[in-house]
Amino acid sequence: MRELGMTTRHKVLIIDDELQIRRLIHAALARADYATVEAGNAREALAKLREEKPDISLLDLGLPDRDGLELVPLIKQHSDTCLIVISARDATEQKVAALDLGADDYLTKPFDTDELLARVRVALRNRMTRDGGVSAVRAGDVTIDLMARIVTRGGQEVHLTPKEYGVLAQLAKFPGRVITHQQIMAQVWPHEHEHHVEYLRVLVRTLRQKLEDDPQQPRIIVNELGIGYRLREGDGGEGGSNLHLRS
Amino acid sequence: MALRRAAQAVDAQMLDYVRAHALAGSFAAGERIVVAISELPSAQGLVRAAKRLADALKAPWTAVHIETRRSLQFTAEERAHLADTMALASRLGATTATIPAPGVVEGLRQYAADARATQIVIGKAARSWWFELRHGSVVDRLVRDSDGFGGDVAIHVLPGDDGARVHGAAAAHAGPWGKPADYIWSTLMIALMTAIGRLAVETIALGNIALLYLVPVMFAAASFGLRAGLFAGLLSSLAYNFFFLPPTGTLTVANPENVISILILLGVAIVTSQFAARVRAQADLAHGSARQNAALAGFSRQLTAAASQDELMHAICGEVGRLFDVRTVLLLPSPDGPQLRAAVPPEDRLEQIEKAAAQWAMDNEQPAGRGSSTLTASDWLFHPLRTTRGVLGVLGLAREDAAEPLRSDQVPLLMSLLDQASIAFDRLALEEEMLDARQIRERDRLRSALLSSVSHDLRTPLTTIISAVHELRRQHPSDLADTVEAEAQRLARFVANLLDMVRVEAGALALKVEPIDLFDAVAGAVHDTRQPLAGHEVRVDILPDIPLVRADPTLLHHILINLLDNAGRYADPDTPVTIRGRRLPDAITLSVIDEGPGIPAGSETRVFDTFTRMEGSDRAKHGTGLGLAIVKGFAEAMGLSVSAANHSDPLGACFILRFPQALILSPLPDED
Numbered sequence: 013m014r015e016l017g018m019t020t021r022h023k024v025l026i027i028d029d030e031l032q033i034r035r036l037i038h039a040a041l042a043r044a045d046y047a048t049v050e051a052g053n054a055r056e057a058l059a060k061l062r063e064e065k066p067d068i069s070l071l072d073l074g075l076p077d078r079d080g081l082e083l084v085p086l087i088k089q090h091s092d093t094c095l096i097v098i099s100a101r102d103a104t105e106q107k108v109a110a111l112d113l114g115a116d117d118y119l120t121k122p123f124d125t126d127e128l129l130a131r132v133r134v135a136l137r138n139r140m141t142r143d144g145g146v147s148a149v150r151a152g153d154v155t156i157d158l159m160a161r162i163v164t165r166g167g168q169e170v171h172l173t174p175k176e177y178g179v180l181a182q183l184a185k186f187p188g189r190v191i192t193h194q195q196i197m198a199q200v201w202p203h204e205h206e207h208h209v210e211y212l213r214v215l216v217r218t219l220r221q222k223l224e225d226d227p228q229q230p231r232i233i234v235n236e237l238g239i240g241y242r243l244r245e246g247d248g249g250e251g252g253s254n255l256h257l258r259s
Numbered sequence: 260m261a262l263r264r265a266a267q268a269v270d271a272q273m274l275d276y277v278r279a280h281a282l283a284g285s286f287a288a289g290e291r292i293v294v295a296i297s298e299l300p301s302a303q304g305l306v307r308a309a310k311r312l313a314d315a316l317k318a319p320w321t322a323v324h325i326e327t328r329r330s331l332q333f334t335a336e337e338r339a340h341l342a343d344t345m346a347l348a349s350r351l352g353a354t355t356a357t358i359p360a361p362g363v364v365e366g367l368r369q370y371a372a373d374a375r376a377t378q379i380v381i382g383k384a385a386r387s388w389w390f391e392l393r394h395g396s397v398v399d400r401l402v403r404d405s406d407g408f409g410g411d412v413a414i415h416v417l418p419g420d421d422g423a424r425v426h427g428a429a430a431a432h433a434g435p436w437g438k439p440a441d442y443i444w445s446t447l448m449i450a451l452m453t454a455i456g457r458l459a460v461e462t463i464a465l466g467n468i469a470l471l472y473l474v475p476v477m478f479a480a481a482s483f484g485l486r487a488g489l490f491a492g493l494l495s496s497l498a499y500n501f502f503f504l505p506p507t508g509t510l511t512v513a514n515p516e517n518v519i520s521i522l523i524l525l526g527v528a529i530v531t532s533q534f535a536a537r538v539r540a541q542a543d544l545a546h547g548s549a550r551q552n553a554a555l556a557g558f559s560r561q562l563t564a565a566a567s568q569d570e571l572m573h574a575i576c577g578e579v580g581r582l583f584d585v586r587t588v589l590l591l592p593s594p595d596g597p598q599l600r601a602a603v604p605p606e607d608r609l610e611q612i613e614k615a616a617a618q619w620a621m622d623n624e625q626p627a628g629r630g631s632s633t634l635t636a637s638d639w640l641f642h643p644l645r646t647t648r649g650v651l652g653v654l655g656l657a658r659e660d661a662a663e664p665l666r667s668d669q670v671p672l673l674m675s676l677l678d679q680a681s682i683a684f685d686r687l688a689l690e691e692e693m694l695d696a697r698q699i700r701e702r703d704r705l706r707s708a709l710l711s712s713v714s715h716d717l718r719t720p721l722t723t724i725i726s727a728v729h730e731l732r733r734q735h736p737s738d739l740a741d742t743v744e745a746e747a748q749r750l751a752r753f754v755a756n757l758l759d760m761v762r763v764e765a766g767a768l769a770l771k772v773e774p775i776d777l778f779d780a781v782a783g784a785v786h787d788t789r790q791p792l793a794g795h796e797v798r799v800d801i802l803p804d805i806p807l808v809r810a811d812p813t814l815l816h817h818i819l820i821n822l823l824d825n826a827g828r829y830a831d832p833d834t835p836v837t838i839r840g841r842r843l844p845d846a847i848t849l850s851v852i853d854e855g856p857g858i859p860a861g862s863e864t865r866v867f868d869t870f871t872r873m874e875g876s877d878r879a880k881h882g883t884g885l886g887l888a889i890v891k892g893f894a895e896a897m898g899l900s901v902s903a904a905n906h907s908d909p910l911g912a913c914f915i916l917r918f919p920q921a922l923i924l925s926p927l928p929d930e931d
Contacts, residue, residue: 032723040730100718104813105771122722122751125730210774210807210924217776221803228778228799235779238771238812 021047022136025066025093027057027083029076037070040125046132054078061091068135070119070128073099073106081109088114094135098123104238111192111239118190118239134188149184151232151245154223156184165223175200176219179212183233183243192240216241290318293371294348294380295325295363295397298337301382302344308417309380310351321374322348325366326359326548328540335667342670349674350624357671359544361537363397371412380415441483445491448475453498460503468503469520472496473527480532484539492528496521551672554582558676562683571687572601575680579654580604583673585664588639590617591652597621600652609639613655617641620653628655630663640664642673646681648688654680707765714758721751748790752824756885759817763892768814770897774807774924775815777849781838784819791827792836801840801849807924808847814893818901819851821886822914826853829912847918857905857912866903867891890914898922 024046026037034050041048049064051057054077061069069087073080080097087095096117097110107118116135119128148157153166158181163170172180178200182191197207200215216235220227234242294309296302306322313320324341333341345355360366371379383398398416452475456468472495480488500510504517512518558578565571576587580603588606590597597617599609609617616628620641628637639655640663654677656664665673728744762768778801785797819838826836830853837852858866867887887903894901900917 030719030723032720032727036723036727036730039727039734043730043734122725125726125733208774213774213776213779213807217778220778227803228801229782229785230778235776235783237783237816238773 021045022068023047023049023064023066024132025049025051025057025060025064025069027051027054027069027075028072028098029053029074030072033072036125037128040128041132044129044132054080054083057083058086058090061087061093065091066093067139068132069093069095070132071095071097071115073097073103073110081106081113084110084113084115092139094139096131096135108192108194108239111190112194116189130188138186138189149187149243149245151187151243152225154232156180158184163223170222172219172222176215176222179215180219180223180233180243183241187243187245190236190240190242194240196240290316290378291374291376292316292318292320292378292380293367293374293376294320294322294353295367295382296322296341296344296348297324297382298330298333298341299382300340302340303347305380305382305417306344306348306351306353308415309348310353312378312380312415313352316378318378320353321356321376322353323356323358323367323370325363325370326357326544327362327366328537328544331540331543333668339667339670342667342674345671346674355671355674357548359541359548361541364400367397367401376412378413378415380417383416383418438483441479441487442490445475445479445483445487446494448478449491449494449498451475452495453502456503465503466520469499469524472499472524476524476528477531480528481535485529485532485536488528488532488535489525492525495528496524499524551675554672555675555679558582559679559683562679563686565683565687568684568687569601571680571683573603575654575676575683576601576603579656579673579676582676583656583665583669585656585658587657588655589644589652590621590641590655592621592650597653609655610637612637613639613641617653617655621650624650629657629661630665642677644677644681644684646685646688648685651681651684703765707761710761711758714754714761717754718751718758721747721754725751745790753885756821756889759889760885760892763889763896768811768893768896770811770814772809772811772897775810775812776807777801777805777840777847780810780812780815780819781840781849783816784823785838787816788820788823788827791824793827794832795827795830795853796835797823798835798837800837802842804926805840805842805847806926808918809922809924810897810899810918814897818890818893818899818916819849821890822851822916825886825914826851826912829853830855834909834911845920847923849916849918850913851916852906852911852913854909854911857910858903860905863903863905867901887914 024041026034026041026048028034028037028050029052031052034052038048038050049060049066051060054075057069057071057075060066069091071080071083071087075083080099084095084097087093094117095115096119097107097115098119098121099106099110100121107120110118116138117131119131147159148155150156154170155164157163161177161181163172163177163180179196182196182199193209193212194207197204197209197212201207201211216233217227220230220233223232224230232244234244236242292309292313294305296305309320309322312318322345324345345357349355356370358366358370360369367379367381370376379401381398381401402414402416449472452471456471460468476488476491476495479491497510500512500517500521501508504512504520505514512521561574561578562571565574572589576589579585580587586606587603588599588609589601590609591600592598597609597614599606612634613628616634616637616639619625619634620627620643623633624643624645625631625633626640626642627633628640629635630640638661639657641653641655643653644651656673658664725744725747728740728747732740732744778799781799781801785792785799823836823838830836834854837850839848839850839852841848841850867890891901894916898919898921900919902915902917904913904915905911906913
C-alpha cells in the first residue's frame with residue numbers, strides 16, 4: 013500500500029474524448045489539489061496508464077476508438093488504479109456491466125463537480141482499505157463493526173438476522189461506493205444460481221426499518237436506480253465520514 | 260357454421276387444384292349455386308330467387324348463360340334482356356359467366372361440374388307446346404339426366420322461365436338463306452357434274468352417276484348451309500331425273516328404284532348440311548369467345564402496364580374506344596360535379612346534359628345516357644366504374660354519328676372490361692396506399708432520428724455547461740452563475756423530455772422490468788426534484804408494508820420526476836406536495852397531490868395530450884407541455900394507467916398512478 017503523505021498529490025487520469033469535459037474535470041480536481049493527466053481515446057489512455065500510474069481513472073464509456081466497456085477489464089488488469097466510469101443518464105445496463113466487470117464506481121452525466129470529488133475521495137479511501145482494512149463504519153447514528161459483527165444504533169445494539177447483516181456488511185466494506193445487486197446477492201445467497209432482486213429489496217426494507225430514522229425517506233442505505241445500493245456514511249453531510257482503520 | 264366456412268376456404272384452394280390437375284369428379288364441400296339464365300325478361304325473377312337462395316345458404320353463386328347456336332339469332336331485344344339480367348346478377352353479387360356450348364344441358368352440366376355446383380336453379384319455360392315439341396324441354400332433360408351431375412346436385416325448377424332454350428334438332432331450325440352467289444355456285448357445280456355424267460354415261464352404271472351429284476350437294480351443304488344444300492340436293496335430283504333417268508328429257512320416273520336415288524340425294528344434303536352447320540356454328544361461337552377473350556386479355560395487359568391513375572384512365576379510354584370503335588371519356592367525381600379526367604380522342608368539355616347523365620350514373624351506380632333507360636337525350640352513354648370502395652367514376656361512350664354507342668350484345672363485354680378496369684384501379688390505389696404508408700413510416704423514422712440526434716447533440720454540450728457552471732459557482736459564487744445553472748438545468752430537462760417523447764412515439768421503449776420498492780422510487784424522484792420543488796414540503800405517505808411492484812426503474816423514475824415537477828410548477832407556493840401510496844383490493848395506487856388551482860374542469864384526460872398546457876391560470880408556467888404526455892406514454896408502456904383529478908379540500912390536482920394486480924408482487928415468505 014502506498015504511503016499517503018502531505019507532499020504526495022494523488023494523480024487522476026481523465027479519459028474522455030471531449031476536450032471541454034476534460035477541462036472541466038481538470039478544473040474541479042485542481043481545486044481539490046489533485047494532479048491530473050488527460051487522454052482523449054482508449055489507446056492514449058492505456059499508454060498513460062502505464063506511464064503515469066494514476067491513483068484514479070475517470071473513464072467516459074463513449075470513446076471514439078474503442079467500446080468503453082471493453083476497456084474496463086483491460087484497465088483493471090494492467091494497473092491498480094481505481095476506476096470510476098462516467099456515462100449518460102439512461103445507460104443503466106452499461107453502468108451495471110461496467111461495475112460487474114470491475115469498475116469501482118460510476119458517475120452520471122451531467123454530474124455535479126462536488127459529487128465527482130466525493131466519488132474520488134471514496135474511491136481513494138476504498139483503494140487504501142481494500143485489503144479489508146475497514147474495521148468499523150459509521151453512518152448517521154449507526155455504527156457497523158465489521159470485526160465484531162455488531163451493529164449499534166444510538167449506542168444500542170440492533171439485532172439483525174444473518175442475511176440482513178450480510179447485506180449491510182457488503183455495503184459497509186466499501187462505504188460510499190455503489191454495490192450492484194448481483195455483487196450483494198452473490199455474497200449473501202452464494203448457493204442460489206438465480207438471484208431474485210425482490211428478496212434483496214424486502215431485506216433492505218427491513219434493514220431500513222431497523223436502522224433508519226425515517227424508513228420512508230432512507231438516508232443510510234441509498235438506492236441506486238436499477239443498479240444497486242450505496243451506504244451513505246457519516247452524518248449525511250459533506251466530508252463527515254468517520255472511518256476507523258484497522259491498526 | 261365454422262365447419263362450413265372452413266370447407267369454403269378449402270374449396271377455393273381445391274378449385275385451383277381441380278383446374279390445375281383437370282380432375283374429374285366431385286369435391287363438393289360448401290354449397291355453390293348456379294343459376295341458368297335465358298334471354299327472356301322473366302330470367303330476372305330467377306336471378307332474384309337465386310340470390311335469396313344464396314343468401315339463405317351463405318353460398319357463392321354464379322349466373323350462367325349457355326350460349327348455343329341459337330344465341331346468334333337473338334333479336335336486339337333479347338340481347339338487351341340478357342345483358343340486363345347479367346348486370347342484375349352482377350349487382351346482386353353473383354359471378355357471371357357466358358359459356359359457349361352445343362346445347363344448354365351439355366353446357367350447364369359441364370359448367371356445374373367445373374364449378375362443382377351443389378344447387379342449380381332453372382326456370383320452367385313459359386313457351387309454346389310447339390316450341391317444346393320441337394326443341395324438347397331443358398328442364399325435363401336436365402332432371403332426367405341429373406345423375407350426370409354426380410348425384411348430389413339439387414335442381415330447383417322455378418316457374419316462369421326456362422334456363423335457355425335448347426335446339427336439339429338443329430336441322431329443323433334453318434340457317435339464313437345465304438347469298439345468291441351460293442346458289443349460283445351450286446347450280447354451276449351441278450351443271451358441271453351433269454356434263455361429266457353425260458360424257459361418262461356410256462361407260463359407267465347409271466346408279467354411279469347419282470354418286471357424282473353427291474359432290475355438289477355435300478359441298479353446298481357444307482359451305483353454304485342447309486338451304487343451299489337442300490337446293491343443291493333438289494336441283495341434283497331434278498337434273499339426275501331429267502338428264503339420266505329414263506325416260507330422259509322428262510321429269511317422270513319410270514323405275515321406282517330410282518326414286519330411292521333421289522331421296523338419298525336429298526337425305527345426304529340434309530344430313531351433311533346439318534353436321535356442317537353445327538361445326539360452323541361452334542366455330543363461330545368459339546371465334547367470338549376467342550375474340551372477346553383476346554380483347555379482355557389485351558385490355559388487362561394494357562391496364563397492368565399503367566403506372567399512374569392518369570395513365571390508367573387514358574389506357575381505359577383508349578382500349579374501350581378501340582374495341583368498340585367509339586369516342587370515350589372518363590369522369591371522376593369532384594365537389595363541382597363530374598370532372599373530365601381522360602378522353603380519347605381528346606375532348607375539352609361536355610354539355611350540361613352529359614354532365615347530368617354522368618352525375619346520375621355516379622349517384623345511382625347505373626348506366627345513364629343514350630341507349631340506357633335514363634337521360635337518353637345525352638349523346639353519350641355513361642357506365643359507372645365500380646370498385647371495392649364504391650363508384651370511382653364513370654366511363655362515357657359515344658359515336659361520331661350520334662347513334663347508340665353500344666349494341667346490346669356488346670354490353671357484356673363492356674361490363675367485363677369495366678370489371679377489369681375497376682380491378683386495375685383498386686390495384687393502383689393499393690399500391691399508392693402502400694407507397695404512402697411506406698413514405699409516412701420513412702418520414703416518421705427520419706423525424707425521430709432527427710429529433711433524437713438533435714437532442715443528443717444538445718445534451719452533450721448542456722451536460723458540460725451544467726457541470727462547468729456548477730464548478731464556476733463553487734469557485735466564484737455569483738447570482739449570475741446561479742441563473743445560468745438553473746436555466747441550463749431547465750433546458751436539460753426539456754431536452755431530456757423531448758428525447759423521452761421521441762422514444763414513446765417511436766414505440767422504442769426497451770423495458771427492463773424489475774421488482775421495485777416504491778419507497779426507493781419515491782425517494783429517488785424526490786431527491787432529483789429538489790430544485791423544482793424548492794419551497795414545497797414533500798410528504799411521503801405510503802403504507803409501510805406496501806408490496807413490491809414490477810416496473811422499469813428508469814421509466815418509473817421519469818414518471819415520478821415529471822409528476823413532481825408538474826406539482827412544483829402548479830402548486831401554490833409554500834404548500835406541501837404529498838405522495839400517497841395505497842393498497843386497493845386489485846391494485847396499488849401512487850398519487851401525487853398538490854394544493855393549487857387544480858386542473859381546469861373537463862381537461863382531466865386532455866392534460867396527458869402532447870403539448871397541452873394547463874390554461875386558465877395567469878401565472879406563467881414554464882414547461883414544454885410534454886411532461887404529462889411522457890408520464891402517460893411511459894406508464895402505458897409498463898402496463899400502468901394514469902389519471903388526473905381534482906380534490907377539493909384543500910383544492911388541488913391529484914395525479915394517480917395505478918399498478919394493476921398483475922404488476923404487484925405477492926409478499927415473500929420470511930426466509931430467515
